[in-house]
Amino acid sequence: MPRQREIAVSEFFSKNRHLLGFDSPQKALLTAIREAVDNALDACEEARILPEIVVELDELEAAAPGQSSTRFRVRIEDNGPGIPKPELGKIFAKLLYGSKFHRLKQSRGQQGIGISAAVMYGQMTTGEPATVVSKMKGSRAHKVRLFIDTAKNAPRIDAESIDDSDAWRQKASGTSIEILLIGQYKGGRHGVEAYLKQTGLANPHARLQFHYRKAATKTQAASSDVLEMPRVVKALPKEPVEIKPHPHGVELGTLQRMLELAGKLGVAAFLSSSFSRVPANVAHDIVTNAGIDPARASSSLSRLEAEQVYKALQAQKLMAPPTSCLSPIGEAALIKGLYALFGDASALQDDDDLEHLAPEKAQGPKALLSAEAMQQAAAGALSTAAAAAAKAEDKAGKGKATNKKAAKKAQGDLFAATTPPASASALPASAPGEANASTLPKPSVAAEKVKIEKDEEGADVLVLGENVFVTAVTRPPAIYRGNPFQVECGILYSKDLRSDELAKVFRFANRVPLLYQASACAMTKAVISAPWRSYEVLQSKGALPTGPLVMLVHIASAWVPYTSESKEAIAHYPEVLKEMRLAIMEAGRRLQRFLRRRSREVDEQKKREYITKYLDTIGEALQEILGLSPADRDHATENLKVVLEKSRAQSVSDDERKRKKKSGGEARA
Numbered sequence: 001m002p003r004q005r006e007i008a009v010s011e012f013f014s015k016n017r018h019l020l021g022f023d024s025p026q027k028a029l030l031t032a033i034r035e036a037v038d039n040a041l042d043a044c045e046e047a048r049i050l051p052e053i054v055v056e057l058d059e060l061e062a063a064a065p066g067q068s069s070t071r072f073r074v075r076i077e078d079n080g081p082g083i084p085k086p087e088l089g090k091i092f093a094k095l096l097y098g099s100k101f102h103r104l105k106q107s108r109g110q111q112g113i114g115i116s117a118a119v120m121y122g123q124m125t126t127g128e129p130a131t132v133v134s135k136m137k138g139s140r141a142h143k144v145r146l147f148i149d150t151a152k153n154a155p156r157i158d159a160e161s162i163d164d165s166d167a168w169r170q171k172a173s174g175t176s177i178e179i180l181l182i183g184q185y186k187g188g189r190h191g192v193e194a195y196l197k198q199t200g201l202a203n204p205h206a207r208l209q210f211h212y213r214k215a216a217t218k219t220q221a222a223s224s225d226v227l228e229m230p231r232v233v234k235a236l237p238k239e240p241v242e243i244k245p246h247p248h249g250v251e252l253g254t255l256q257r258m259l260e261l262a263g264k265l266g267v268a269a270f271l272s273s274s275f276s277r278v279p280a281n282v283a284h285d286i287v288t289n290a291g292i293d294p295a296r297a298s299s300s301l302s303r304l305e306a307e308q309v310y311k312a313l314q315a316q317k318l319m320a321p322p323t324s325c326l327s328p329i330g331e332a333a334l335i336k337g338l339y340a341l342f343g344d345a346s347a348l349q350d351d352d353d354l355e356h357l358a359p360e361k362a363q364g365p366k367a368l369l370s371a372e373a374m375q376q377a378a379a380g381a382l383s384t385a386a387a388a389a390a391k392a393e394d395k396a397g398k399g400k401a402t403n404k405k406a407a408k409k410a411q412g413d414l415f416a417a418t419t420p421p422a423s424a425s426a427l428p429a430s431a432p433g434e435a436n437a438s439t440l441p442k443p444s445v446a447a448e449k450v451k452i453e454k455d456e457e458g459a460d461v462l463v464l465g466e467n468v469f470v471t472a473v474t475r476p477p478a479i480y481r482g483n484p485f486q487v488e489c490g491i492l493y494s495k496d497l498r499s500d501e502l503a504k505v506f507r508f509a510n511r512v513p514l515l516y517q518a519s520a521c522a523m524t525k526a527v528i529s530a531p532w533r534s535y536e537v538l539q540s541k542g543a544l545p546t547g548p549l550v551m552l553v554h555i556a557s558a559w560v561p562y563t564s565e566s567k568e569a570i571a572h573y574p575e576v577l578k579e580m581r582l583a584i585m586e587a588g589r590r591l592q593r594f595l596r597r598r599s600r601e602v603d604e605q606k607k608r609e610y611i612t613k614y615l616d617t618i619g620e621a622l623q624e625i626l627g628l629s630p631a632d633r634d635h636a637t638e639n640l641k642v643v644l645e646k647s648r649a650q651s652v653s654d655d656e657r658k659r660k661k662k663s664g665g666e667a668r669a
Contacts, residue, residue, distance in 0.1 A: 010095045010153035013117060014124060020117045021516075021566035025069035028121055029183030030192055030515070031566075032074055033057070035114035036177055037196075038512055040078035041203060042100075042108050043175070047081035048236055051206040054078075055196065059185065059215040069184040070215075071126060077176035082136035085144075089155030092119055092132050092177065093148045104483075104558045105240040105325040108512050113565065115177070120148045122181035129158045131178040133168065141168035185212070190515050193227060198506055198513035200229030201337040202329060202554065207231040232340045238327045243558070244276040246321035247313045249482015255313075256306045259298045267301065267309065268294035277319040286312045323477035323484045325558045329511065331460050334472035334490040335452055338552065339462055342492060456597075459590050466598050469493040471590045472552075475583045480575040485557035487576070489583035491591055497548035503527075503537075505544065507570075508554040514568055521569035523553040526580035535592040536599075551587075553580060611644050 013020060021031035033055060044051035058073040083091060090097050098112025119130040135141035141163040147156040187193060196210050208229040216222040250258075262270045271283035278286070287294040290312040292305055301309065329337070455461045462470040472490035479485070507514040507523045518524050524544075532538070532545040539545040561571040570576065619637035622628060628636065 008151055008153040010116075010120065010148055010150040013095060013113070014120060014150045017117070017121060017124075019565050020113060021568065022117065022121045025182055025184035026186050026190065027516070028125075028181065029057075029072060029074070029185060030190065030195055031114075032118035032121065032179060032181060032183075033076065033192055034195060034512070035109075035118050036074075036076035037199060037208075038108035039115050040076060040080060040175070041199075041206060041511070043080035044078060044206075045236060045239070048239065049079060049081065050231065050234070050236060051203070052079040053206060054209045054211070055192075056211045056213075057185065057192065058213045060180075062215045062217040069182050071180065072183045072185070073178060073180055074122075074183075075176060075178040077174060079171070079174045082139075082173040083134040083175055084136065085134070085142045088132050088134060088142065088144050089146055089157055092116060092130060093146045093155030095120075095148075095153055103242050104245060105242040106327050106510055106556050106558055107240070108510050110560070111565070116148065118179055118181075119146070119177075120150065122179040123147055125182035126180045128180040132175070133163050134175040135163075135168055135171060135173050137173045140164070141171075185214075195513055195515060196227065196229060197341060198508070198515075199511075200232075201341045201506065201552070202508045202511040202513065204232035204329075204333050204337040204340070205234070205236055230340075232336050233333050237329070237333075240327040240558075241322075241324040243322050243325045243484075244274065246479075246482035247271075247275045247278060247316070247318060248479075249321075250275075250313075252307060252310045255310050256303065259301055259306055259309075262298035264297045264299065266295045267292060267298050270298045271309075271313070276321050282316065282318070286316050289315075320477075320479050321482060321484050323486070326477060326484060326486050326556050328474050328486045328488055328556045329554060331472040331474050331488075332452055334474075334488060334552065334554075335460060335462050335470050338470050338472070338490050338492045338550065339450070339468075342494065342550065455590060455593055457590075457593065461590060461594070463594065466601075467495045469591060469594045471587055473583045473586045473590075475579050475586075478575060478579045480561065480573045483557060483559045485555055485560075485576065485579070487579040487583045488552075488554040488556070489580070489587045490552035490554075491587045492550040493591055493594070494548050494550075497550070499548045500546065502544040502546055503549035503551055506550070506552040508552065509560045509562070509567070509570060510556055511554070512567070514570075516566075517563070517569040520563060522572045522577050523555075523570055523580060525572065526577055526584055527551060527553065529577075529581055530584045530588055532588065535588040536595040537588070537591070549591075551584070553584065555580070611641065615641055 017023065017028075022028040037053060037055065040053050041051055044053075054075075054077045056073075056075040056077075058075075060071045060073055063070040092115055095116045096112050097116070098109065100107050100109050101112055122128065122130060129145045129147045131143065131145050133141050133143045142160065143163040144160045145158040147158060148154075149156045185192065192212075193210065196208055200206065200208050206229075210227040211224065212227075213224045214222060258274060259267075259270065262274070265273075268280065268283040268287045271278050271286060272280045284294050287309065290305070290308040292301070292309060450462060450464060452460050452462050455463075459471060462468070470490070470492045472488065475487045477484050477486045505518070505524060505527055507518065507521055514521065514523075528542065528544055530545075537545045537547050537549070555570060555576065560567075561573055561576060563569045563571050615637050618640065619633050622636055623630075623633040
């Protein structure tokens with residue numbers, strides 16, 4: 001008979017690491033960085049500290065000929081509260097150990113697996129321990145080198161000491177982790193840069209730095225790159241509050257176990273103290289309806305009696321669970337984040353909630369030109385264009401059509417003079433549903449302050465002429481399986497993006513970018529299912545919309561319904577899909593209003609030019625036919641212009657009323 005033995009969870013995952021996102025060297029490198037950054041952000045936010053996170057990636061040796069992967073040193077440091085020394089080994093070298101699994105509140109981590117799995121992967125591929133340094137406020141920095149004992153799922157300390165380096169002595173508090181691993185560094189939509197840029201987008205209150213050092217080869221010298229995502233919002237997000245589970249989200253087996261653990265506590269008291277939205281009087285009614293004495297000890301109930309309580313609990317009408325456990329990004333922060341990622345972060349500065357950035361940091365991630373270079377390149381053109389714009393605008397005020405065109409052209413020159421060049425041809429095609437943040441061109445935006453404003457329906461939007469439109473929608477909280485969740489959607493439209501390609505979709509869960517399995521994700525399905533043609537956007541059947549669009553979909557929940565342990569896609573719960581679709585459709589309607597308004601303005605300009613072009617000819621014909629004097633001719637021409645303008649305005653107003661009536665009927669349907 002085969003020998004039977006217990007298997008530690010660490011041993012299982014060491015042989016099935018693909019379940020945790022370590023199935024390829026490229027993906028493993030990204031997953032290790034993601035898990036460490038997620039932990040750092042969570043720690044800083046819980047301590048109410050604005051996050052300052054540094055990611056260092058060193059290629060220790062060039063890849064061998066015919067090999068794509070090599071050895072890397074990954075180091076992530078934060079300015080969080082630090083970790084007590086006795087907890088360091090368990091947190092970083094014990095799977096399924098953490099503080100978040102049993103808490104019902106929004107956080108990036110859930111299972112207590114991620115960072116320990118990254119340490120285990122590094123240990124398996126290089127044989128080297130991980131190095132952790134942590135300092136709490138008022139204490140010294142403790143340094144620990146550790147392994148994971150995969151047979152026991154327990155930490156094994158290799159060495160420990162005090163880190164008295166100048167850097168840690170000057171630091172108030174924080175934690176760093178260093179892992180040696182085999183990985184592959186690539187750019188593109190699945191790269192580390194794309195992940196960090198999207199992390200900055202969903203966490204505009206954080207400052208992220210990325211240092212990448214590439215090893216020398218026989219043909220190339222060693223090189224280094226630095227990428228910085230500046231802090232766009234100075235205020236920390238709302239702190240989520242832990243809540244009790246809701247009765248409608250608990251299963252029978254879970255309730256039975258909870259009753260056993262409650263001991264001698266009365267059943268009614270157990271229900272009111274263990275669940276949210278179950279006051280004492282309601283708990284008494286539930287237990288009475290189940291035919292059980294409310295004061296009876298909870299642990300004394302049989303399985304049949306526990307099932308009766310469960311059925312009575314599910315039949316009882318209860319308030320929805322509290323939503324204080326959620327912390328959405330927010331519409332304003334999403335708009336600013338999208339604009340900062342693809343535009344000019346310095347243009348968003350506001351004394352109330354935005355940080356004053358240094359000039360070299362104000363351009364957003366990987367700016368096309370530095371502020372100084374752009375100023376030098378535009379200095380001459382800016383002066384000339386500004387003078388031409390002022391002169392042409394002055395003439396345009398006199399009502400001359402040709403001068404209006406000149407004013408428009410001069411203003412365009414002024415706009416271009418203050419804009420860094422953006423090459424649309426640099427944008428490669430992406431797979432459906434996958435956004436490539438590292439290569440998307442930045443929209444050409446004016447170097448002046450931009451502010452969020454209200455559109456005609458009172459929605460928050462950011463508009464720059466006809467070129468850029470940004471909006472975001474935060475849906476009211478909803479419930480799936482007793483768990484509260486909230487969906488957000490953002491849209492950026494820019495003429496500088498490719499109009500002949502599929503829209504780019506950024507997917508987030510609890511502020512964490514989802515870079516893989518886009519086709520299996522509920523977010524992609526929700527985007528495809530929206531009626532984009534109704535919003536003036538092209539769309540082929542069963543495909544993403546086509547146009548110069550970037551879309552963002554975010555779900556915030558105390559328990560995110562991932563499809564697997566690797567947390568790469570969202571499951572297709574009907575309630576979740578519905579909320580995603582509603583958020584996307586609302587953002588689409590706002591885009592529709594912008595596109596229609598822009599189209600109307602273009603049509604009105606054409607009609608105005610048409611009227612102006614032929615009025616003089618008509619006036620001369622009237623003078624010849626009716627024998628009018630020059631003064632009468634001018635008077636008749638002016639009257640005719642007024643009549644035509646009034647008629648055109650009435651026609652536009654009628655069309656607008658018809659459109660509103662039609663859209664209102666569609667919304668009710």
